[in-house]
Amino acid sequence: MPPSSPPARTAHWLWPSLLCLGSFTALIAWMLVALSLGHQAGWMAVPVALEIAWMLRLGTLPRGKLRIAVAVLATALVIVAANWGIAAAQMGAGMGLDPWDSSLKMGARYAWTLSVLANRPSDLLWLGIGLVVAYFSAR
DSSP: OOOSSOOOOOOTTHHHHHHHHHHHHHHHHHHHHHHHHTSOOGGGHHHHHHHHHHHHHHTTOOSSHHHHHHHHHHHHHHHHHHHHHHHHHHHHHHHTOOHHHHHHHSOHHHHHHHHHHHOOHHHHHHHHHHHHHHHHHTO
């Protein structure tokens, strides 16, 4: 006898929406931690990578090369956005701007310069570890 209910199908829109939600919350958490500590907090790349991999699994993206690539790319984008946002918030505070307005006014070269100056070697190591964690946790 055939089953009475149709088989459960994976919603193809679920993993991108969970990925966006996880990336956004990880970005906000990273910025809050870094701004409250007063430095870049590069170690936050590891929880970001774990959260992104977890959201992709919750969104039922099948394991394989696609999930690994999406996890590493999303982690790298959150790393860039976090560094940009932290630099914008720190520079905007001195000019009386909120982080959003400051990030829109800040150019890419200026953000790069501030991020290079603010990241210590240990932060850069943590950023690399975060990308490696994203690779292995998404498998």
